[in-house]
Amino acid sequence: xxxxxxxxxxxxxxxxxxxxxxxxxxxxxxxxxxxxxxxxxxxxxxxxxxxxxxxxxxxxxxxxxxxxxxxxxxxxxxxxxxxxxxxxxxxxxxxxxxxxxxxx
Amino acid sequence: xxxxxxxxxxxxxxxxxxxxxxxxxxxxxxxxxxxxxxxxxxxxxxxxxxxxxxxxxxxxxxxxxxxxxxxxxxxxxxxxxxxxxxxxxxxxxxxxxxxxxxxx
Numbered sequence: 001x002x003x004x005x006x007x008x009x010x011x012x013x014x015x016x017x018x019x020x021x022x023x024x025x026x027x028x029x030x031x032x033x034x035x036x037x038x039x040x041x042x043x044x045x046x047x048x049x050x051x052x053x054x055x056x057x058x059x060x061x062x063x064x065x066x067x068x069x070x071x072x073x074x075x076x077x078x079x080x081x082x083x084x085x086x087x088x089x090x091x092x093x094x095x096x097x098x099x100x101x102x103x104x
Numbered sequence: 105x106x107x108x109x110x111x112x113x114x115x116x117x118x119x120x121x122x123x124x125x126x127x128x129x130x131x132x133x134x135x136x137x138x139x140x141x142x143x144x145x146x147x148x149x150x151x152x153x154x155x156x157x158x159x160x161x162x163x164x165x166x167x168x169x170x171x172x173x174x175x176x177x178x179x180x181x182x183x184x185x186x187x188x189x190x191x192x193x194x195x196x197x198x199x200x201x202x203x204x205x206x207x208x
Binding site: 001002003004005019020022024025027048050052054072073074075076077078099101103 | 105106107108109123124126128129131152154156158176177178179180181182203205207
């Protein structure tokens with residue numbers, strides 16, 4: 001399987017593919033196309049999430065930081081369980097491809 | 105952290121960076137530059153390993169398959185625990201960047 005070709009068409013909404021599911025572990029590919037979190041929405045997840053941007057561009061904001069983080073291809077970060085965060089922006093014209101590793 | 109810039113110089117040997125370590129989970133970046141498994145060597149790992157090629161090119165061979173698999177950027181596969189495999193080849197002139205998620 002290739003995570004970059006072909007890409008799901010995310011015009012109508014983010015596309016999520018489960019790549020691997022094991023006890024306490026789930027790996028997903030998420031394709032965004034301009035989607036962002038709703039205003040004032042914050043993710044507050046029971047699982048940890050390690051995330052890697054494979055293509056595109058995004059701004060991810062943590063509730064405990066003043067500035068959003070600008071993410072490009074190759075950028076990765078760990079989101080601890082219950083650390084509130086939101087997606088402020090994803091590139092509107094080109095797909096943004098995330099690899100997300102959820103763990104508990 | 106960015107997994108593509110800067111790249112470790114792997115001329116003298118593969119470079120491994122631990123990105124995340126949790127109970128039953130370890131995420132690593134591995135940078136290869138022409139390295140391959142020694143002749144007749146097979147990995148036989150106690151952990152499962154989900155692997156994604158981020159850059160470069162490689163040939164991965166499973167002991168239970170006749171042909172090596174050609175891997176390029178975006179290609180991913182799951183290597184079950186104890187499924188014997190080896191790296192036949194990695195690109196000699198440009199770095200090959202692997203993301204490896206080890207789980208048990």
